Amino acid sequence: MDHLHYLETEAIEILRETAFQFQRPFLLFSGGKDSICMVHLARLAFAPNPIPFTLLHIDTGHNFTETLTFRDELVLSMGLSINVRSVVEAMRKREIPEPKMKFPSRNAMQSFALLDAIQELNIDACIGGGRRDEDKARAKERIFSVRNHEGTWNPLSQRPEPWNMLNGRINPGENVRVFPLSNWTELDVWNYIQREQIALPSLYFAHERLCLELPDGALMGYNPYVLLESTDVLVERSVRFRTIGDMTCTAAIPSMAGSVEEVIAELNQTQLSERGATRLDDRISEAGMEDRKRQGYF
Amino acid sequence: MRILKVFTCGNVDDGKSTLLGRLLLDSDSISVDILHQLTEQGGGVPNLALLTDGLRAERSMGITIDVAYKFFTTKHTKYILVDTPGHQEYTRNMYAGASECEVAVVLIDALKPIEAQTRKHLEIMETLGIKHLIVAVNKMDAVGFEQAVFMERQSEVNAVLNPLENQHLHWIPISALAGENVVVSSQAMPWYTGPTILECLESIPPLIDTHSALPLLEIQGIYEGAAYGKVLQGTMDVKNTWHRGTQSLEIKECYVNGIPKAVATPGDQVTLLGSDMPMLERGQQWGVEAPLQCAECTVELCWMGVAMEPGTIELILRRGTAERMARVDFPKQINSNDIQHLHMNLSAPIDVLMERITAKKERIILIDTQTNATVAAGIIKSIA
Numbered sequence: 001m002d003h004l005h006y007l008e009t010e011a012i013e014i015l016r017e018t019a020f021q022f023q024r025p026f027l028l029f030s031g032g033k034d035s036i037c038m039v040h041l042a043r044l045a046f047a048p049n050p051i052p053f054t055l056l057h058i059d060t061g062h063n064f065t066e067t068l069t070f071r072d073e074l075v076l077s078m079g080l081s082i083n084v085r086s087v088v089e090a091m092r093k094r095e096i097p098e099p100k101m102k103f104p105s106r107n108a109m110q111s112f113a114l115l116d117a118i119q120e121l122n123i124d125a126c127i128g129g130g131r132r133d134e135d136k137a138r139a140k141e142r143i144f145s146v147r148n149h150e151g152t153w154n155p156l157s158q159r160p161e162p163w164n165m166l167n168g169r170i171n172p173g174e175n176v177r178v179f180p181l182s183n184w185t186e187l188d189v190w191n192y193i194q195r196e197q198i199a200l201p202s203l204y205f206a207h208e209r210l211c212l213e214l215p216d217g218a219l220m221g222y223n224p225y226v227l228l229e230s231t232d233v234l235v236e237r238s239v240r241f242r243t244i245g246d247m248t249c250t251a252a253i254p255s256m257a258g259s260v261e262e263v264i265a266e267l268n269q270t271q272l273s274e275r276g277a278t279r280l281d282d283r284i285s286e287a288g289m290e291d292r293k294r295q296g297y298f
Numbered sequence: 299m300r301i302l303k304v305f306t307c308g309n310v311d312d313g314k315s316t317l318l319g320r321l322l323l324d325s326d327s328i329s330v331d332i333l334h335q336l337t338e339q340g341g342g343v344p345n346l347a348l349l350t351d352g353l354r355a356e357r358s359m360g361i362t363i364d365v366a367y368k369f370f371t372t373k374h375t376k377y378i379l380v381d382t383p384g385h386q387e388y389t390r391n392m393y394a395g396a397s398e399c400e401v402a403v404v405l406i407d408a409l410k411p412i413e414a415q416t417r418k419h420l421e422i423m424e425t426l427g428i429k430h431l432i433v434a435v436n437k438m439d440a441v442g443f444e445q446a447v448f449m450e451r452q453s454e455v456n457a458v459l460n461p462l463e464n465q466h467l468h469w470i471p472i473s474a475l476a477g478e479n480v481v482v483s484s485q486a487m488p489w490y491t492g493p494t495i496l497e498c499l500e501s502i503p504p505l506i507d508t509h510s511a512l513p514l515l516e517i518q519g520i521y522e523g524a525a526y527g528k529v530l531q532g533t534m535d536v537k538n539t540w541h542r543g544t545q546s547l548e549i550k551e552c553y554v555n556g557i558p559k560a561v562a563t564p565g566d567q568v569t570l571l572g573s574d575m576p577m578l579e580r581g582q583q584w585g586v587e588a589p590l591q592c593a594e595c596t597v598e599l600c601w602m603g604v605a606m607e608p609g610t611i612e613l614i615l616r617r618g619t620a621e622r623m624a625r626v627d628f629p630k631q632i633n634s635n636d637i638q639h640l641h642m643n644l645s646a647p648i649d650v651l652m653e654r655i656t657a658k659k660e661r662i663i664l665i666d667t668q669t670n671a672t673v674a675a676g677i678i679k680s681i682a
């Protein structure tokens with residue numbers, strides 16, 4: 001069986017199981033390529049009827065404007081409904097100060113806004129775009145991943161999923177994170193985008209951008225939140241983004257790839273992993289993702 | 299590109315993690331930043347075993363606890379590697395991990411006679427009916443690449459293995475650490491002229507799907523007047539008449555993976571439209587021939603929960619999308635990771651096809667009514 005057909009079918013089945021096993025499922029939408037693919041898959045899963053999920057955007061307030069514009073256009077053109085939750089508000093509520101660093105990241109604080117949303121909106125399932133190839137902790141997570149009332153993931157007591165039989169039964173207060181793209185790699189996502197001709201924010205393609213060049217050669221798109229030092233050098237480069245997180249901590253990569261075909265060709269050449277190439281926050285600790293997930297992260 | 303799900307098992311320290319790491323490394327599937335990290339941790343040479351040991355507890359204990367998924371591609375195949383733990387106490391994870399795989403690589407240590415746990419692994423392969431079994435005798439470097447040692451292990455395994463008729467066995471002597479016969483052919487073992495592990499995987503023919511079988515649909519749910527379902531086997535044509543018990547069903551229009559189409563193949567996700575849809579329910583099977591009703595069955599189960607005393611308990615049975623209460627008889631104590639044949643009575647019948655039972659395709663899980671945990675998985679052996 002063709003691998004993209006297999007992955008598409010698997011994702012559709014997972015999305016349908018989510019719709020039929022839960023009362024209040026939401027689809028986590030970040031505006032990145034993975035969540036855009038999920039919206040596309042959800043449309044296929046329930047066609048010709050409308051997508052039975054409300055989107056949920058955990059907004060750090062550090063989004064690229066391109067992402068937000070794309071989000072709003074997608075929601076409008078597909079007739080979706082979306083709930084936007086503010087990370088800044090969740091931080092204020094908990095009196096968490098703004099991170100003071102050169103590249104101030106609110107990424108880790110997204111968990112708070114997510115947990116608040118789950119509680120206030122009575123969400124029993126959150127569909128996320130996590131892929132097992134992204135990270136060693138994710139590589140071990142189930143497709144239906146149960147979280148307790150505090151949002152905690154316990155990796156040592158996960159439910160086995162033989163023959164992909166997904167058990168979404170939960171007790172009150174618990175919720176489930178659902179990962180339809182578990183078995184996709186970054187390249188699978190791009191090949192699927194090509195096959196299905198899915199539109200993406202322009203950030204994913206090469207464009208001229210004012211960047212800050214870090215000592216290790218990494219390029220950070222310049223934005224007003226970065227605390228510039230006198231020794232910093234701003235350069236204009238042709239770059240694109242491999243992941244679209246907070247604009248404050250997502251590095252750009254030098255690239256000339258202006259189309260989906262060129263991005264695929266570029267990825268076939270690249271030597272760096274997706275996160276290694278672009279996420280400052282994940283470079284910090286080897287167990288970074290596992291710790292965050294245990295605390296309620298996506 | 300096709301997809302192939304491969305799983306690896308072996309005893310603790312037989313070199314499973316090293317083998318996976320080697321496979322990824324020699325097929326150029328490890329990115330430089332991750333290789334750099336592994337090399338730092340290995341004090342100069344990449345510590346291949348660390349590639350798949352993803353969780354903190356595993357790193358601190360230095361063992362593999364849970365199922366980990368890794369991916370790599372060759373020209374024609376996307377591989378999903380399922381790395382499963384070797385410890386006796388994690389057999390259940392192995393069963394779950396292996397359940398969906400077409401190929402199993404069972405690792406054996408050349409340095410020691412095969413152990414009880416390896417027998418357990420082989421038993422599970424047989425139980426699950428995994429089509430291709432690659433038995434890799436590892437650490438050949440540590441025994442001077444001696445053919446005699448390889449043959450010794452071979453005869454030990456043959457003494458306990460009863461491969462099913464349709465199971466294929468492949469024997470390969472390897473050194474995961476040195477990379478002999480994993481991706482690259484070994485120069486050190488001229489007496490072995492067969493394929494490397496990767497060559498063997500590449501040559502495994504695509505899974506024979508069940509296009510020619512009797513078409514069968516399973517209903518996932520009803521939404522906005524449409525029925526959502528999956529083609530379990532056979533080729534579905536929108537013109538077919540479907541049967542269940544004494545009822546029959548006509549479909550007016552069909553979507554396959556979201557696109558209007560008249561024909562769907564096994565595994566496809568379909569949307570069914572027509573005036574008969576409201577009588578459909580989640581969990582039903584509809585066939586070109588009506589399925590049987592099963593209210594009582596015997597299941598070969600792998601127990602995944604805590605130990606149970608002899609007696610009868612009520613659990614939730616799930617078969618595909620069908621759910622029933624099941625009264626399960628435990629004639630003797632069952633411990634976590636045990637495999638036993640158990641008899642159960644269902645609160646209401648489920649639909650099954652006899653040919654699917656023969657083919658080990660009617661699979662179930664059991665769910666605890668209090669904790670909602672999945673406490674067992676198994677294959678229906680016979681129905682009453």
Ligand SMILES: Nc1nc2c(ncn2[C@@H]2O[C@H](COP(=O)(O)OP(=O)(O)O)[C@@H](O)[C@H]2O)c(=O)[nH]1
Binds near residue numbers: 309310314315384440
């Ligand atoms: N001599 C030798 N040692 C090996 C080989 N493969 C693995 N080992 C060693 O065996 C030990 C256990 O390996 P590991 O991959 O962690 O085993 P696992 O518990 O099965 O995952 C480690 O010290 C490895 O370096 C091999 O081919 N030859």
